[in-house]
Amino acid sequence: MAPRKPPTSAKPDKKASSTKNSKIVKRPARGYHKFRNGVLNVAPKGSEKELVEANQDVPLLRLPTEIRNRIWEYALGGKTFMAIRFDNPWRYKFIPSASEPSNGAALLRTCRQIYSETALYPSRFGTFACTNPRDLKQSAKGLKTYHRRQVMRLRLACKNVTSGYSHHFDSYSRYAINLKNLFPALSLIEVLIHEVSDQENDDFQESADSVRRALGSVFEESEYTMVVEGTPEKMEPYTKH
Secondary structure (H helix, E strand, O other): OOOOOOOOOOOOOHHHHOOHHHOOOOOOOOOOEEOOOOOEEOOOOOOHHHHHHHHOOOHHHHOOHHHHHHHHHHHHOOOEEEEEEEEOOEEEEEEEOOOOOOOOOHHHHOOHHHHHHHOOHHHHOOEEEEOOHHHHHHHHHOOOHHHHOOOOEEEEEEOOOOOOHHHHHHHHHHOOOOHHHHOOOOOEEEEEEEOOOOOOOHHHHHHHHHHHHHHHHHOOOOOOEEEEEEEOOOOOOOEEO
C-alpha cells in the first residue's frame, strides 16, 4: 500500500489577506478615470479622502470662491494656442505659442480641488489662433469636446494685406469652416495682420475694411464681434518638423 502524502499546507486566502481597511483604489492602466466628455474624474476614493481634506486647509483654498476664481483666471487665462502642422509624423495640433511658458498649465496638476475648479480655464479664457483654415479645422478635431465648447476667442493671423491680400480669407469658405459647430461659445474673432508699420495709414484702413467684408460674407449667419488690428512683428512660420 502506497504511503500517504503529507497534507499540503493550505493556500492563503486572498480575500482574507486584503482586508476592508486596506482601501485599495482600483485604477485603469493610466491611473485615472474620465467622464464621457473627457474631463478627469478627480473624486477622491478610499484613503485619498484624507489627503483632500488636508488640502482644504491650505490658505489658498480657504480663500473665498470669488477671489480664487480671479487668481485662477490670472494664472491660466490669456494664453494663446496656435494651430500648427507637424510634418513627421503628419498631424495637426493646438500648442502654446512660442511666447508662452512650457509649463503654463502646471497649476492643474497640484491637487484635485484646483483641477476641478480650473480644468476649463485655459480654453475659456485663452485665444485659439491659426494662419490658415486647414490648420484650424484639422487641429480643432484633436481637441476634446469639452475644450471646444469653451473656446470664446479666435485669432486669424496673416501677413500685410495692403496689397489686396484679403482674398486670403476666402479660403475659409472653401474649407467649409462652420465655427458654430467647431466652437459653439465663440464670440470674438480677432484678425491680426503682421508686418504693418502704420495702422493709421489710409491703405491699411481700407484693407482692414475689405477683410471685415470678406469675413462677414464667410460668417454672415453669425453675430461674432470682429476686430482687425495690425502689428509690425513678422509672422512666424507655425510648422513643426
